[in-house]
Amino acid sequence: MMKFAAATAQLKRKLGARIVRTDGAARREASFDSSKILFDAAAVIRPRREADIGVVLALANRHSVPVTTRGRGTTLTGAAAPVRGGWVLDMLGLNKIEIDGEAGMAHVQAGARVAEIQRAAEAQGWFYPPDPSSKEHCTIGGNIACNADGMHGGKYGVTRDFVVALRGFLPTGEAVEWGTATKKFSAGFNLRDLWIGSEGMLGVVTGAVLKLIPQPAERFTLLTSFRDESAALRAALTLFRARVQPAICEFLDRESVLCAERAMQTTIFPGQAGRPVILLELAGSKLEVREQRAQLLAWAKENAAGHRIARSRDEAEQLWAVRRKCSGAMFELGDAKLNEDVVLPMRSYVKFAQFLGRLKRESGLHVPTFGHLADGNLHVNIMYHRADPKETRAAEKAVDLLMRTVVSLGGAISGEHGIGLAKTPFLRIQHSPAQVRAMRAVKDALDPRGVLNPGKMFEVFHVWKHPRLDVHLPWDHK
Numbered sequence: 234m235m236k237f238a239a240a241t242a243q244l245k246r247k248l249g250a251r252i253v254r255t256d257g258a259a260r261r262e263a264s265f266d267s268s269k270i271l272f273d274a275a276a277v278i279r280p281r282r283e284a285d286i287g288v289v290l291a292l293a294n295r296h297s298v299p300v301t302t303r304g305r306g307t308t309l310t311g312a313a314a315p316v317r318g319g320w321v322l323d324m325l326g327l328n329k330i331e332i333d334g335e336a337g338m339a340h341v342q343a344g345a346r347v348a349e350i351q352r353a354a355e356a357q358g359w360f361y362p363p364d365p366s367s368k369e370h371c372t373i374g375g376n377i378a379c380n381a382d383g384m385h386g387g388k389y390g391v392t393r394d395f396v397v398a399l400r401g402f403l404p405t406g407e408a409v410e411w412g413t414a415t416k417k418f419s420a421g422f423n424l425r426d427l428w429i430g431s432e433g434m435l436g437v438v439t440g441a442v443l444k445l446i447p448q449p450a451e452r453f454t455l456l457t458s459f460r461d462e463s464a465a466l467r468a469a470l471t472l473f474r475a476r477v478q479p480a481i482c483e484f485l486d487r488e489s490v491l492c493a494e495r496a497m498q499t500t501i502f503p504g505q506a507g508r509p510v511i512l513l514e515l516a517g518s519k520l521e522v523r524e525q526r527a528q529l530l531a532w533a534k535e536n537a538a539g540h541r542i543a544r545s546r547d548e549a550e551q552l553w554a555v556r557r558k559c560s561g562a563m564f565e566l567g568d569a570k571l572n573e574d575v576v577l578p579m580r581s582y583v584k585f586a587q588f589l590g591r592l593k594r595e596s597g598l599h600v601p602t603f604g605h606l607a608d609g610n611l612h613v614n615i616m617y618h619r620a621d622p623k624e625t626r627a628a629e630k631a632v633d634l635l636m637r638t639v640v641s642l643g644g645a646i647s648g649e650h651g652i653g654l655a656k657t658p659f660l661r662i663q664h665s666p667a668q669v670r671a672m673r674a675v676k677d678a679l680d681p682r683g684v685l686n687p688g689k690m691f692e693v694f695h696v697w698k699h700p701r702l703d704v705h706l707p708w709d710h711k
């Protein structure tokens with residue numbers, strides 16, 4: 234008999250067979266996320282009303298059924314995969330967006346797509362800056378659960394900085410609201426921030442109020458190249474010391490540039506194949522951009538080996554191609570990627586670049602690295618061939634050394650993707666036993682029966698030891 238069959242039948246009677254799906258196709262679709270490791274969901278629940286979630290969780294507690302909340306399943310860490318089976322709560326049907334143009338706030342349901350929120354805000358002259366590259370697919374609920382971000386973090390902040398209030402359900406099924414649609418709220422413990430980044434383990438977000446800022450009136454895009462990685466990172470530090478705050482400051486190391494150049498079949502700076510680059514974008518009022526543009530150009534002339542200015546939005550798009558192409562093109566270097574999103578303090582940039590050079594040499598692997606220099610969030614991609622045991626072992630060793638080095642340099646093992654399953658082997662490198670105990674105590678207090686997203690964060694899971702599905706997802710590059 235199927236596990237959790239009696240509880241599932243009871244849930245079906247309460248919510249109906251259109252909401253509680255047990256057919257093979259629906260269950261399979263919900264049984265893995267972007268980490269592509271397959272588990273087995275007993276049912277998929279697609280609530281039409283937020284109140285349905287209270288019913289699901291109350292019943293899950295009564296019958297000890299694991300519940301995994303799912304936005305779009307774009308997480309790369311396995312956080313949305315039902316590792317213990319049970320029910321998957323699919324939030325995509327709850328997707329309303331309303332912009333309060335007067336207050337500069339967006340009232341959204343958790344299943345709303347991030348790019349849709351940005352477009353709705355823009356239509357009224359407002360801007361919602363957090364922009365993960367997956368924004369056309371991922372949901373705001375998923376972004377809140379992972380404290381996601383993208384290229385704008387250095388200037389504007391991360392998802393957490395834009396969440397004014399949240400509503401949803403505790404793991405026990407009780408409805409709660411953390412905060413109101415007001416700019417200030419000091420009434421009691423701040424459990425709103427406890428939910429942000431809790432990866433669906435402390436509650437289900439059904440709705441959020443988001444802060445918006447005025448749309449920037451002007452943008453200016455510049456692509457710069459450097460002799461080597463250390464020169465690029467030193468130059469970026471010079472820029473920040475001069476108080477220039479680019480809205481975007483994307484770094485690509487030599488290997489990432491070579492990947493992009495191969496994919497685009499061109500050299501970005503003629504005669505300078507494979508030079509590390511920094512792609513910069515200023516954004517703000519016309520006056521602010523004009524002032525910073527002069528500073529930026531003077532900086533480029535003094536520090537960069539080459540630079541190209543975008544004279545129009547079309548030209549800016551052409552410069553952006555290098556950043557967009559690099560990630561997918563990395564699969565030329567191996568069929569498997571350990572995609573890390575570490576964060577470094579700025580003072581450690583150059584030491585980290587030197588470490589990466591050593592890591593590549595000593596592991597014998599390709600480790601193309603790119604990321605957001607204004608907030609230190611670097612995407613380190615350890616490439617290997619899954620069928621090659623020597624390379625797999627080298628990748629496993631390399632990722633462990635990477636995490637230890639990042640923490641010893643004062644950094645963090647994740648800046649935006651979270652822990653999920655993939656980073657569980659490294660949680661205790663970042664956190665002391667007392668810190669892990671405190672986190673577990675919070676989890677136990679809010680989720681006494683351990684129903685919400687069990688098996689994640691605290692229990693060690695080695696993703697590289699598990700077979701990965703050979704499926705093409707809509708957001709896959711290749």
Ligand SMILES: Cc1cc2nc3c(=O)[nH]c(=O)nc-3n(C[C@H](O)[C@H](O)[C@H](O)COP(=O)(O)OP(=O)(O)OC[C@H]3O[C@@H](n4cnc5c(N)ncnc54)[C@H](O)[C@@H]3O)c2cc1C
Binds near residue numbers: 308366649
């Ligand atoms: C091509 C690609 C590019 C990416 N780029 C970025 C990037 O630039 N920046 C970045 O930060 N991430 C990035 N990601 C990772 C991913 O898109 C983010 O983690 C995103 O926040 C996940 O949103 P989702 O809706 O897909 O959530 P899911 O993947 O479905 O879930 C992620 C986690 O959130 C929880 N969750 C989802 N909805 C809720 C809810 N309503 N209430 C409580 N918990 C919930 C889930 O249980 C799970 O733990 C990228 C992924 C891909 C595939």
